[in-house]
Structure formats: C-alpha cells, structure tokens
Amino acid sequence: MSNEVQLKVKDKFVSKYKAGFPQINKEAILNLDVLKDEGTIVSLVDEKNNFLGKGYYGRQNKGFGWILTQKETESIDQQFFVNKLRAAFDQRHAFYKDKDTTAFRVFNGEGDGIGGLTIEYYDGYYVINWYSHGIYCFKDLIIQSLTNLVDFKAIYEKKRFDVGGKYVEDDDFVSGERGQFPIIIKENGVNFAVYLNEGPMTGIxxxxxxxxxxxxxxxxxxxxxxxxxxxxxxxxxxxxxxxxxxxxxxxxxxxxxxxxxxxxxxxxxxxxxxxxxxxxxxxxxxxxxxxxxxxxxxxxxxxxxxxxxxxxxxxxxxxxxxxxxxxxxxxxxxxxxxxxxxxxxxxxxxxxxxxxxxxxxxxxxxxxxxxxxxxxxxxxxxxxxxxxxxxxxxxxxx
CATH class of the missing domain: 3.40.50.150 (Vaccinia Virus protein VP39)
Known part of the structure; x- marks a missing residue:
C-alpha cells in the first residue's frame, strides 16, 4: 500500500459526505489525478482542508473507492478490520443459531462499514468476495482478522474485479481443509448443493x-x-x-x-x-x-x-x-x-x-x-x- 494521499471534495458534495455517504465518486473530487495505486489510503477534505473521512482507492463499477471511517485519528490496521468483522458477526448471531438455514451473508460491504468486501457463510465454510484491486491490497489483514474471530472448515475467495473484462480465474482456496464439493447447505429447511471452487458463483x-x-x-x-x-x-x-x-x-x-x-x-x-x-x-x-x-x-x-x-x-x-x-x-x-x-x-x-x-x-x-x-x-x-x-x-x- 502506498503513502496516504489527500482528496479534495467539491463544496456541493461536502454535506453528503458529512452525512455518511461512503463511496468516493469521480464527480465529487477535484484532484483525482493524484490517485495512482489502488489500495492507497486516502483522506477526504473540503476545499478549506477540513477533514471529512478516510478510506482507500479502489476502482469498483463507477466508484473510485470507499470511506472507512470519519474519525481522523483512526488507523486502517489489523484492529480496525477485527472490530468491523466482529461487530458484523455479532449482529448475525441469530443466523448462526438457525439449524434450518446454514448459509447466509455475514459481512455486507458498506452496510457493515467496508465497501468492496462481502463475506458469506456456507455451513462452516467462509467465502470472501473482493470487488476491487484496492480492497484486495488489504487481503492479509482481513483474512487474519477472520481467522482470529471464527472457527471454520475452510476459507475460499472470489476476486470479482475485472482483468480484461473477465473474472479472475485463480485457485479460490485460501485456508483450512479443502472441501469435497458439492457441500449441502440448508435454506429454510431446503437442501442446496453448492460449489465454492467453481468460479464466481456458488449455485445459489x-x-x-x-x-x-x-x-x-x-x-x-x-x-x-x-x-x-x-x-x-x-x-x-x-x-x-x-x-x-x-x-x-x-x-x-x-x-x-x-x-x-x-x-x-x-x-x-x-x-x-x-x-x-x-x-x-x-x-x-x-x-x-x-x-x-x-x-x-x-x-x-x-x-x-x-x-x-x-x-x-x-x-x-x-x-x-x-x-x-x-x-x-x-x-x-x-x-x-x-x-x-x-x-x-x-x-x-x-x-x-x-x-x-x-x-x-x-x-x-x-x-x-x-x-x-x-x-x-x-x-x-x-x-x-x-x-x-x-x-x-x-x-x-x-
């Protein structure tokens, strides 16, 4: 990850970001030319250099990254990711207890405070979805945070950012013991055969x-x-x-x-x-x-x-x-x-x-x-x- 850079927000967008809008959009920024390497930490300021938020540069659809915190002194480090993931998992406590549904989303991007990242649970298996090169630069910190917080059979990943317009076809296995697919998960008591190792989609x-x-x-x-x-x-x-x-x-x-x-x-x-x-x-x-x-x-x-x-x-x-x-x-x-x-x-x-x-x-x-x-x-x-x-x-x- 590169050194932190500062992005200036146009006056007419300042109130939107103060209210908590999380995506860094092209039309809101005066100096996008300072962005070079995805994964760079960015600080958003208004035209008078007042702090608005801190996040990362990552190209996703029409966005240029996501704001992760509105606290100027908060570091984007291992503890930051542990805190975000723990809070999200705690909120899904009831889902983990439901024997009729054994597959659900445990972390949902900007909804849980980290745009560009989702994590799904499939009966003991976790699947991490990376939506930009930018968030993927934090891979080691996020995977370490996940392994610190949960017991798992295995962790798989999906790189959903385009390379030449195509899904990144790598080995999706990250950690644990490779699954024997399909595995059978339940949803409302219904069985589904899912594959965590066959490209971007799992089957449901x-x-x-x-x-x-x-x-x-x-x-x-x-x-x-x-x-x-x-x-x-x-x-x-x-x-x-x-x-x-x-x-x-x-x-x-x-x-x-x-x-x-x-x-x-x-x-x-x-x-x-x-x-x-x-x-x-x-x-x-x-x-x-x-x-x-x-x-x-x-x-x-x-x-x-x-x-x-x-x-x-x-x-x-x-x-x-x-x-x-x-x-x-x-x-x-x-x-x-x-x-x-x-x-x-x-x-x-x-x-x-x-x-x-x-x-x-x-x-x-x-x-x-x-x-x-x-x-x-x-x-x-x-x-x-x-x-x-x-x-x-x-x-x-x-």
Missing part, C-alpha cells in the same frame, strides 16, 4: 431467501410455474416443495440443466415430473405464445445486463418489454414475481415499469407482496444503491 443467490420461502409457503400449491433465467433452479425447487403442479425452468446456459437436476435430487424431487429447457428466455416467450402455453405463476429474475447471440437485455431499458411478454403468457388471476438486482433505480421506478407494462397491454393488476434485501444483507440509509434488490409479487386481474 442468498439474497432471495425470503422470496423463495414466500413462493413455497403462500403461492405455489397447485400452480403451474415458469421460472425464467432459472440458473440452478432454486425457485423451481421451492415451488415444487410448495406443491406446484409442474415447474418449467428456462435458462440459456448449458450448465443450468445438470445443475437444476442436481438441486431437485438433493430434495428428493423427481426431475422427470418437471420441465427444464436450455434456451434463450426471449425465444421461449415466442415458443410459449406459439404453443398457446400459459402459467399460473411466472418468475422473472433476470441479470441487470445480459447478452445472447440475438438479444441484449438491460433492466433499466428493457424490463417493461420483458413484463409485457410475461403478461401475455400469465393466466388470469395468475401471479408474476418480478425481481431485479439493478442498483440503478429504486422501487418506485420499478413499480412504474410494472404500471407501464400493464397499461401497454390493456391489463389490470394488483401488487400483493414486495421484498428488498434480507437482514443479513445489511444496508445503510446514506447509500441507497446498496439496497439493490427489488421484488414485487403481482396478481394479474385480467
């Missing part, structure tokens, strides 16, 4: 835990369910366990078929009673219209941005069109579970997409449930972008 997105439980417990019984952008079929598994008549899982990735079969089998579900299709979701909508298919429930959980050979999808630009196509194959009185993890807009705008889609299709609807991030994905009010998840259960009236 932990932020949808409450949504999946709601589908199983309240809405799935007796329903035909279409699960689009299905990944490893987690929503389909929950729907099946909730008594769905049949599920159809659709995803473009070839791996989705064996991965979905694996998740069904982990829960004693015969995959032959369900449909799994490897194809472009947008092509599937056309196929469903052609075959006069309709579903009692359609689950939409697309990535914020996706590209296939024939289609490019951006949640901000294309979600309305996606909803219009979904409405066309949803039965009257049916339910659409509309979800997005795009941090570029809030819940009000997302509900606006829903309103526009139904207006464009001359339909009527009622919102019957909404969700954002669960409690283990801690967020702060000063950084609304951190509360990225938006899920709306919509009943199609006609």
């Amino acid at each position: 997105f932990l932020d949808q835990r409450q949504v999946r439980k709601t589908i199983r417990d309240k809405y799935a019984k007796g329903k035909t369910v279409l699960n689009t952008f299905s990944y490893t079929g987690a929503f389909s598994v929950y729907a099946a366990l909730g008594g769905a008549k049949e599920t159809t899982s659709v995803d473009l990735a070839n791996r989705s078929l064996p991965k979905t079969v694996e998740q069904f089998q982990a829960n004693g579900i015969d995959e032959n009673d369900h449909v799994i299709r490897v194809m472009d979701v947008f092509n599937y909508f056309k196929y469903a219209i052609k075959k006069n298919l309709s579903f009692d429930m359609v689950i939409l959980d697309p990535p914020s941005f996706a590209r296939s050979k024939k289609h490019t999808f951006s949640a901000a630009k294309d979600y309305v069109k996606l909803l219009e196509e979904t409405i066309a194959i949803t039965a009257d009185k049916g339910i659409i579970v509309a979800s997005t993890n795009s941090s570029g807009f809030g819940m009000d705008k997302f509900k606006g997409f829903i309103e526009k889609a139904f207006k464009n299709t001359n339909g009527q609807y009622k919102i019957i449930d909404t969700f954002s991030l669960p409690d283990d994905f801690k967020t702060i009010k000063q950084y609304k972008e951190g509360n990225y998840l938006k899920v709306v259960f919509i009943k199609k009236i006609k």
